[in-house]
Amino acid sequence: MKRMSSLSASRDTIWLKLARLNWGLFLLICVVTSIGLLSLYSAAGGNMSPWAIRQLMRFIFSIGVMLFIALVDIKWWFRLSYLAFAGGVFLLIVVEVMGHVGMGAQRWINLGFMKLQPSELMKIAVVMALARFYALKTTEETRRLWMLIPPLAIILLPVSLVLLQPDLGTSLMIVMAGASVIFLAGVPLWIFVTAGVLTVLAIPIAWQFMHSYQKQRVLTFLNPESDPLGAGYHITQSKIALGSGGIEGKGFLQGTQSRLNFLPEKQTDFIFTLWAEEWGLVGGIFLLLVLGAIFVYGLYVALTCRHVYGRLLAMGLIVNFSLYVFINIGMVMGLMPVVGAPLPLVSYGGTSMLSAMIGFGLVMSCSIHRDSKMQSG
Amino acid sequence: MFEKKKKRRSLQRNSRLIKEHSQRINRKRLSTANRNRHFDSVKSFTRRAFFVTAFQGLLLTVLGARLAWLQVVKGDKYHTLSEKNRIDIKMLAPSRGSIVDRSGKKVAVNDDNYRVVVVPEQTSNLEETLWALAKFIPLEEREMRKILRRAERQAKYLPLEIKDQLQWKEVAAVEVNLPDLPGVSVEVGDIRQYMYGEAFAHVTGYVGVVNKAELASGDKVLRLPGFRIGKDGLEKRYDHDMRGQAGRAQVEVNVVGREVRELSRISPMVGKELTLSLDAELQMRAYERLSQEVSASAVVMDVHSGAVYAMGSFPSFDPNLFTRGLPLDVWEEWRTNPGHPLTNKTISGQYPPGSTFKMMTALAGLQSREIDHRTQYGCSGRYDLGRDRFHCWKHSGHGTMNLVSSLAESCDTYYYKCSTEIGIDKIAEVARQFGLGEKTGIELPAERPGLVPDRDWKYGRFGQTWQPGETIVASIGQGYLLATPLQLAVMTSRLVNGGYAVEPWITGVVGQEMRHLPRWQKMNFEDWHLNLIKKGMSEVMNGALGTARAAQINNPAFAFAGKTGTSQVKRITAAQRAEGTAQEDLPWKHRHHALFVGYAPYKNPRYACSVVVEHGGSGSASAAPLARDLLLMAQQIDPAAKPLVSVNDGLKNMRPAKRRI
Incomplete structure (x- = not known):
């Protein structure tokens, strides 16, 4: 029976697959992106240019990429997982080398029509590689201690490369996304508890060995208020803008704070501030609910998927997406240190849009091909 | 079982x-x-x-x-916080680095510039505000419409410049009425001032309003109202160095956006100062002398160090008009003037070098052993090669010529004859070693490379083989050959400094950074060959039959040497040759270019000079007297004796040890 269904799945026409696409998830994505477009339109003082129009074009392009990824059988993504990881590592090294050859710290590769940040794509590749690793392991194998070595290598190799850039925020996000996949794969709980305790214990020891300038960098990261003309200024202004929005907001195109140049990054990292200033608590909670619905949708896809790879991939990617949401919105509301993470689908930016849509494409592929059979190799 | x-x-x-x-x-x-x-x-x-x-x-x-x-x-x-007090970060414009001559005389500096700016979002109605302002400052309706158009193109919270270069009285009037003009403020900024105007225009270039393409470079400082960017000359070449770094101030603003107080500030950093190799006095007097011609350009440089002391191109333009407002008719005049005032002809003007190229042909002959100081050729005023006939400028002929007398009297036939034996490739090779045919690398934009043709070049360019007749034409600097005045000055320097491959430069100090002067490479030419060429160039000025003896300097201390050149703009027809039409009778546009390269003092060369008088008729008649005046000025002012002044006192004398030749 099962074989039958997998056979029929592989013979499905594109139209049948399209019919099985998660149109609900797609609708949620469109709602979030529309919120972004409205905010960008407002950020430009009621103009489509320079941001909204280009963001719209990127969205349309990204939908194409997402559909392509969703319609390709999950088996192919399963087989390409390690290759994607290797490609991501290669791009990170390229950026690192270019940064040394060129001027200063460069985190992107210029493709002409957009600037690609390999570290963004790396997060997806890490989740893919970890899901691929655990897909064919038995429960016993998963619970063995030495079995942790390859997954840790998969996480730490890109993390060390991203730390070289240096980008502490992104490296922490890779660690968290990777750890969540290991957790979901069924690694014993005591390992996580031990790792947590060890990390806490290691902090004061590592602190002793750090140079003073490194300590300074960490302190500024934790306490942006110590840099009043830089990050701290942004947070103070962001809180004023958010707070002055009130319950109903100031109204579309009426935000005074965000649209003044009080927020230099209003179209990228601080876009949520602009949205919540103009649409108030109502708009803010609405956006949070839509995002929450996307998380739940991810859980649904993972639970209905019949293969380990798909379950881990779908959950891992949704966790990765949610990390952006928590870090970005937490940051603009002063709950988190300023790390410069965009709000995916909403913030102006090509790579964050594209990587979010690639992630959703993979989640949809997991869903469409939930009955696929996986083989190694 | x-x-x-x-x-x-x-x-x-x-x-x-x-x-x-x-x-x-x-x-x-x-x-x-x-x-x-x-x-x-x-x-x-x-x-x-x-x-x-x-x-x-x-x-x-x-x-x-x-x-x-x-x-x-x-x-x-x-x-309440958002309504009552708002904190804003303001970018503070940096001052542009100034440009000074070698002894520290100001060439380009910043002057105070009072201007009125408005933040459109803080006005009740931008158009009404403009009409209100028109009562205090001269503001025509046409200007207002322009401002309104600009306002539509940029974000409403960004300050918009209404008018700059306000008189003190206008500033006072606006200041007093500020309470009635929400969103309006008076700012003091910098305006670029060029102290010598036209004389330095081609070297300094000018600054202008930032355009869209330049904005795309991403430097936020470019978005400041009234910010100016280098558009030409050194202002363009060293724009990033001179621009400086913007500062930031955290200011508290009230509900209409007016500053209440400044909370903290990081001061802007002044851009780097440029110290030129040029001597302001020499440059100015040279420009005055050039302005007696219709269209001319000249370079005076140090034959040993490569320092350019004067670089003039006439007609010129007043760079101050670019910053203070350029009337349309002046711009139209500049664009259509046949003398190309906006072009620095010393680096962008390409001319056939004419007889000034004969030194190259001669040296190629000496080096390839085709001729030596004893070689003699007879000149009958013409030279036949196959069916073609080539004329010497002197129809009656020069008689028997050797190398020195052929230079002194500028006999063409001598070079026709020896070039057929040398061949174009050898001549081209020597010319390239003397810096012709490629950019000198001087720190100015828009330099052009000139052209030194050879067999490969012609085949690559036209797909045709080189004709022997073209070698003959090239031997006297005609045909495809092209050189800029600066290249000719470099060529002369290398001939007379003992054969060192000196390169020209114009900025001695950028900020704190002193130019490092390399030991120039000695080129592979024999000293007696070079001395022979110099003897010929000396005879041009000081010999009894020299073509430019009329322009000689009688004071032996300042006596100089050189070579005239006359390059054809339009082919002389057989009819004109027969009639003996004088250059003066031709329309200006059709007259020959007059060239001269020279050096002084002729016994111990220090200054090299090249002059091109466009359509000046003949080198001896118009270019040589001009070069004489320039070389005399150079020796009297003697910029080589003035060390480069810079902010850094430790570095004083830039002159390399004098080389004996």
Whole structure:
């Protein structure tokens, strides 16, 4: 029976697959992106240019990429997982080398029509590689201690490369996304508890060995208020803008704070501030609910998927997406240190849009091909 | 026996059946265990996935709660904060680095510039505000419409410049009425001032309003109202160095956006100062002398160090008009003037070098051993090669010529003859070694490379083989050959400094950074060959039959040497040759270019000079007297004796040790 269904799945026409696409998830994505477009339109003082129009074009392009990824059988993504990881590592090294050859710290590769940040794509590749690793392991194998070595290598190799850039925020996000996949794969709980305790214990020891300038960098990261003309200024202004929005907001195109140049990054990292200033608590909670619905949708896809790879991939990617949401919105509301993470689908930016849509494409592929059979190799 | 066998077989079968059965049971047990474990792992995943999603839900709730805290509980407080006092970060414009001559005389500096700016968002109505302002400052309706158009193109919170270069009275009037003009403020900024105007225009270039393409470079300082960017000359070449770094100030602004107080500030950093190799006095006097011609350009440089002391191109333009406002008719005049005032002809003007190229042909002949100082050729005023006839400028002929006299009297036939034996490739090779045919690399934009043709070049360019007649034309600097005045000055320097491959430069110090002067490479030419050429160039000026003896300097201390050149703009027709039409009778546009290259003092060369008088008729008549005046000025002012002044006192004398030649 099962074989039958997998056979029929592989013979499905594109139209049948399209019919099985998660149109609900797609609708949620469109709602979030529309919120972004409205905010960008407002950020430009009621103009489509320079941001909204280009963001719209990127969205349309990204939908194409997402559909392509969703319609390709999950088996192919399963087989390409390690290759994607290797490609991501290669791009990170390229950026690192270019940064040394060129001027200063460069985190992107210029493709002409957009600037690609390999570290963004790396997060997806890490989740893919970890899901691929655990897909064919038995429960016993998963619970063995030495079995942790390859997954840790998969996480730490890109993390060390991203730390070289240096980008502490992104490296922490890779660690968290990777750890969540290991957790979901069924690694014993005591390992996580031990790792947590060890990390806490290691902090004061590592602190002793750090140079003073490194300590300074960490302190500024934790306490942006110590840099009043830089990050701290942004947070103070962001809180004023958010707070002055009130319950109903100031109204579309009426935000005074965000649209003044009080927020230099209003179209990228601080876009949520602009949205919540103009649409108030109502708009803010609405956006949070839509995002929450996307998380739940991810859980649904993972639970209905019949293969380990798909379950881990779908959950891992949704966790990765949610990390952006928590870090970005937490940051603009002063709950988190300023790390410069965009709000995916909403913030102006090509790579964050594209990587979010690639992630959703993979989640949809997991869903469409939930009955696929996986083989190694 | 058979029975026994049968029994054993049935026993074997039985045991096999039992074995199989037990195996089956085992297998069944194993698969059940597997399935159970499979269900365990699915259950574990489901549990943990629900846990993760629940955690996500918890975090979303925290975010929602925080949002409610900020917007509802603290909403009033932040609302008041947003209405009453706002903190803004203002970018502070840096001052542009100045440009000074070698002894520190100001060439380009910044002057105070008072201007009125408005933040459109803070006005009740931009157009009304403009009409109100028109009562205090001259503001025509046409200008207003322009401002309104600009306002539409940029964000409403960005300050918009209404008018700059205000008189003090206008500033006072606006200041007094500021309370009635919300969003309006008076700012003091910099305006570029060029102290010598036209004389330095081609060297300094000018600054202008930042255009869209330049904005795309991303430097935020470019968005400051009234910011100017280098558009030409050194202002363009060293724009990034001279631009400086913007500062930042955190200011508290009130509800209409007016500053209440400044909270903290990082001061802007002044851009780097440029110290030129040029001497302001020489440059100015040279420009005055050039302005007696219709269209001319000249370079004076140090034959040893490569320092350019004067670089003039007439007609010129007043760079101050670019910053203070350029009337349309002046711009139209500049664009259409046949003398190309906007072009620096010393680096962008390409001319056939004419007879000034004969030194190259001669040197190629000496080096390839085709000729030496004793070689003699007879000149009958013409030279026939196959069916073609080539004329010497002197129709009656020069008689018997050797190398020195051929230079002194500028005999063409001598070079026709020896060039056919040398061949174009050797001549081209020597010319390239003397810096012709490629950019000198001087620190100015828009330099052009000139052209030194050879067989390969012609085949590559036209797909045709080189004709012997073209070698003859090239030997006297005509035909395809092209050189800029600066290249000719470099060529002369290399001829007379002992054969060192000196390169020209114009900026001595950029900020704190002193130019490092390399030891120039000695080129592979024999000293007696170079001395022979110099003797010829000296005879041009000081010999009894020299073509430019009329322009000689009688004071032996300042006596100089050189070579005239006349390059054809339009081919002389046989009819004109027969009639003997004088250059003066031709329309200006059709007259020959007059060239001269020279150096002084001729016994111990220090200054090299090249002059091109466009359509000046002949080198001896118009270019040589001009060069004489320039070289005399150079020797009297003697810029080589003035060390480069710079902010850095430790570095004083830039002159390399004098080389004996």
